[in-house]
Amino acid sequence: MEKILSALAESNRLKIIELLRDEPHTVGEIxxxxxxxxPQASKHLRVLSDAGLVEVNPIANRRIYKLRQEPFMDLDDWLDSFRNVWNERFDQLDEYLQELKEKEQGKE
Incomplete structure (x- = not known):
C-alpha cells in the first residue's frame, strides 16, 4: 500500500492516473x-508501473499504457476500513447530539 500511495503522491503521476482512467494512452499523448x-512522462510511468498501477502493451513502436484494476480495488478496500471507523464515529456524534437536544428540550 505504501508504494501505491507514494506513487500517487506526486501531482503529475496523479494526473496521469486521471488521464488513464478514461482510456489508454501512449507516452507521447500523456x-x-x-x-x-x-522522458519525464516515461519516468513517471515507470514509477506507476513499479507500484503496479499501470501496465504497458507494446504495439509496433508504440507503448500503450492503461490502468490495472487490482491495485485500485486494494486501495478501496484499505480506505473502506477508515470509512467504517468514521461512520461509527459520526453515528456516535449523532447520538450524542440527539441526547443533548433532548436534554435541552426537557429544560424548557
Missing amino acids: ADQLGIRQ
Whole structure:
C-alpha cells in the first residue's frame, strides 16, 4: 500500500492516473496532455508501473499504457476500513447530539 500511495503522491503521476482512467494512452499523448517532456512522462510511468498501477502493451513502436484494476480495488478496500471507523464515529456524534437536544428540550 505504501508504494501505491507514494506513487500517487506526486501531482503529475496523479494526473496521469486521471488521464488513464478514461482510456489508454501512449507516452507521447500523456506528455502532450500534461505539457511535460516525453522522458519525464516515461519516468513517471515507470514509477506507476513499479507500484503496479499501470501496465504497458507494446504495439509496433508504440507503448500503450492503461490502468490495472487490482491495485485500485486494494486501495478501496484499505480506505473502506477508515470509512467504517468514521461512520461509527459520526453515528456516535449523532447520538450524542440527539441526547443533548433532548436534554435541552426537557429544560424548557
